[in-house]
Amino acid sequence: MNANVVGVDRSLDAAEIKRVQDPAQIRRLIRSGRYAGRTGGVAPGYVQANLCILPADYADDFLRYCQRNPKPCPLLGVSDVGDPRFPGWGDDLDVRTDLPSYDVFEHGELTESVSDIQALWRKDFVAFALGCSYSFEYALTSEGLPLRHVDLGMRPARYNSSIETVPAGPFRGRMVVTMRPFKPAEAIRAIQITSRFPMVHGAPVHIGLPHLIGIEDMEAQCVTNFIPYGEDEIPLFWGCGVTPQLAIEHARPPICITHTPAHMLITDRLNASLAVM
Amino acid sequence: MNANVVGVDRSLDAAEIKRVQDPAQIRRLIRSGRYAGRTGGVAPGYVQANLCILPADYADDFLRYCQRNPKPCPLLGVSDVGDPRFPGWGDDLDVRTDLPSYDVFEHGELTESVSDIQALWRKDFVAFALGCSYSFEYALTSEGLPLRHVDLGMRPARYNSSIETVPAGPFRGRMVVTMRPFKPAEAIRAIQITSRFPMVHGAPVHIGLPHLIGIEDMEAQCVTNFIPYGEDEIPLFWGCGVTPQLAIEHARPPICITHTPAHMLITDRLNASLAVM
Numbered sequence: 001m002n003a004n005v006v007g008v009d010r011s012l013d014a015a016e017i018k019r020v021q022d023p024a025q026i027r028r029l030i031r032s033g034r035y036a037g038r039t040g041g042v043a044p045g046y047v048q049a050n051l052c053i054l055p056a057d058y059a060d061d062f063l064r065y066c067q068r069n070p071k072p073c074p075l076l077g078v079s080d081v082g083d084p085r086f087p088g089w090g091d092d093l094d095v096r097t098d099l100p101s102y103d104v105f106e107h108g109e110l111t112e113s114v115s116d117i118q119a120l121w122r123k124d125f126v127a128f129a130l131g132c133s134y135s136f137e138y139a140l141t142s143e144g145l146p147l148r149h150v151d152l153g154m155r156p157a158r159y160n161s162s163i164e165t166v167p168a169g170p171f172r173g174r175m176v177v178t179m180r181p182f183k184p185a186e187a188i189r190a191i192q193i194t195s196r197f198p199m200v201h202g203a204p205v206h207i208g209l210p211h212l213i214g215i216e217d218m219e220a221q222c223v224t225n226f227i228p229y230g231e232d233e234i235p236l237f238w239g240c241g242v243t244p245q246l247a248i249e250h251a252r253p254p255i256c257i258t259h260t261p262a263h264m265l266i267t268d269r270l271n272a273s274l275a276v277m
Numbered sequence: 278m279n280a281n282v283v284g285v286d287r288s289l290d291a292a293e294i295k296r297v298q299d300p301a302q303i304r305r306l307i308r309s310g311r312y313a314g315r316t317g318g319v320a321p322g323y324v325q326a327n328l329c330i331l332p333a334d335y336a337d338d339f340l341r342y343c344q345r346n347p348k349p350c351p352l353l354g355v356s357d358v359g360d361p362r363f364p365g366w367g368d369d370l371d372v373r374t375d376l377p378s379y380d381v382f383e384h385g386e387l388t389e390s391v392s393d394i395q396a397l398w399r400k401d402f403v404a405f406a407l408g409c410s411y412s413f414e415y416a417l418t419s420e421g422l423p424l425r426h427v428d429l430g431m432r433p434a435r436y437n438s439s440i441e442t443v444p445a446g447p448f449r450g451r452m453v454v455t456m457r458p459f460k461p462a463e464a465i466r467a468i469q470i471t472s473r474f475p476m477v478h479g480a481p482v483h484i485g486l487p488h489l490i491g492i493e494d495m496e497a498q499c500v501t502n503f504i505p506y507g508e509d510e511i512p513l514f515w516g517c518g519v520t521p522q523l524a525i526e527h528a529r530p531p532i533c534i535t536h537t538p539a540h541m542l543i544t545d546r547l548n549a550s551l552a553v554m
Contacts, residue, residue, distance in 0.1 A: 184484045191468045192480065203469065207461045208485055208511045234485045277554050 059126035061169025072239030101260035131200035162214025181229030336403035338446025349516030408477035439491025458506030
């Protein structure tokens with residue numbers, strides 16, 4: 001074990017990056033190419049964000065789309081045109097270099113994953129930082145609520161619901177949701193806790209009766225791995241950050257760059273600071 | 278129609294009392310014997326309270342019982358020993374005269390209902406005002422949520438749950454709950470709204486799965502009239518103000534005086550003023 005992990009000029013593994021506490025230092029390590037892995041569990045307590053970069057002639061509609069659908073697309077930050085920074089989320093933060101991995105989409109199709117987008121950056125790009133479920137899950141576990149998928153070492157169960165989002169320009173589509181099961185009293189508490197965090201999906205969008213949002217078969221329709229739950233538990237459904245990705249597939253912009261799933265933007269703000277009360 | 282209902286020296290009917298807006302004036306009408314009916318819909322917007330009066334040698338335990346079980350027994354006010362007032366809830370308020378009807382219990386058994394308890398009042402009596410579901414129902418309907426039992430002109434469906442309350446001295450028993458059905462998105466909203474009102478039962482104690490709290494048959498086990506609900510709705514269960522009545526039946530104090538069901542104490546405070554945020 002090397003406590004001074006940062007001083008060694010080599011790539012860091014997940015265990016090593018998790019020993020670094022300062023989010024700015026973690027961004028520098030990612031920026032210098034020394035960490036390119038997943039960000040789950042990295043910089044615990046700090047807000048991690050979904051990233052979406054679009055050309056300016058799509059950005060206004062996308063901004064409207066997020067504003068109209070805050071549950072699946074909660075806006076944390078919008079950059080100025082051509083400016084790779086999110087004021088207020090980290091002084092040195094540069095969205096071109098500070099994520100471990102980026103996905104590049106052309107006309108709605110994934111074309112490549114890269115670790116740096118300096119060469120792709122354009123003066124007409126606008127970057128969007130969107131709230132992520134890591135933040136509300138941190139709030140839930142901080143208050144002692146169990147998360148089944150975490151206990152199982154899995155991602156939350158994800159579904160394509162029948163809930164239509166409010167369109168904006170070419171952006172439209174159905175809401176993607178994630179499911180977390182809870183016992184009834186915990187379900188009530190989970191609603192209370194996540195209601196305090198509207199910037200990171202907020203309260204659930206649905207509870208209990210999956211068939212009402214187009215989910216007839218919880219196991220067969222699960223997009224990720226199904227998370228089983230007991231007869232003494234109720235499924236809660238939250239808006240999911242994959243929703244804007246479906247909207248972008250509909251809009252088919254010539255270029256769009258996002259974070260690679262599970263490789264998020266780490267910011268300087270604490271999850272707890274997002275509580276509205 | 279007589280707009281100046283108060284000037285006429287005769288009893289008022291429900292329609293007439295509902296035209297009086299000022300809670301202090303309503304208490305005066307009740308005090309003078311001119312209204313002895315139900316208080317539902319009277320002084321809309323103002324807090325109505327359940328009343329419970331006990332001798333001092335039972336009052337300390339009952340106070341502890343309420344403090345330990347705030348969901349079914351939310352304490353609004355406790356009088357000084359022998360003092361029939363609730364400071365802060367109405368300057369002229371007198372619990373001996375200001376309710377339309379009182380129930381008198383001896384050793385846990387109902388012995389009579391009376392319209393005035395001045396003759397029964399003792400220097401060792403302590404009065405308790407407990408929050409009532411009228412207040413959170415007012416909050417729910419103010420925010421546009423439908424209440425099925427109100428639409429049907431009925432009381433909420435009431436059940437004796439299997440949830441044990443925390444005992445205090447001789448006071449103990451299971452929690453009585455009321456059920457209100459909602460569509461899933463409304464259920465989430467109802468939890469958010471009622472969470473703001475802990476002094477009047479607050480958030481539900483249970484959601485969804487009735488058998489987990491001892492209710493195997495929603496219709497057969499309903500103590501009041503069953504409120505039917507659809508397959509697209511979820512039952513929400515709140516702690517009920519009848520819970521302390523069961524605890525009093527267990528404790529069997531030599532005397533206890535309560536409001537007659539649906540004949541509540543009307544206070545000077547607005548329901549909205551009870552919101553904690």
